[in-house]
Amino acid sequence: MLWWIFGGLEAAIGYFTGSLALAITIIGLPFALQTFKIGILCLWPFGAEIREADSPSGCLSLPLNIIWIIFGGLWACLMHLLFGILLGITIIGIPFAKQHFKMAALSLAPFGKDIRLSL
Secondary structure, eight states, X not given: OHHIIIIIHHHHHHHHHHHHHHHTSSTXXXXXXXXXXXXXXXXXXXXXXXXXXXXXXXGGHXXXXXXXXXXXXXXXXXXXXXXXXXXXXXXTTHHHHHHHHHXXXXXXXXXXXXXXXXX
């Protein structure tokens, strides 16, 4: 519950809103899927693993990640890094900081990655 109160729910709502906005356009559909994936991770990042995907996208991951970084991925990564550093200052915030660093890695280059949730 602390995760949701101190930013997890707000971040997830932001990613889901961005996902809906991207899904309106046909060109934005692949990016909408990635923002939805990060939004799900924002809801409960504890115990989740980020792995390389077994999808056949192959060579498309690199150009899509480059477009992603240019149009917002860098800012999302920097936001998660900033919150991770701020939370890492306190002892209580260290577990939350680790989750923000995990999300920073995914928000920088989400194409070609898969999330394994352990509930």
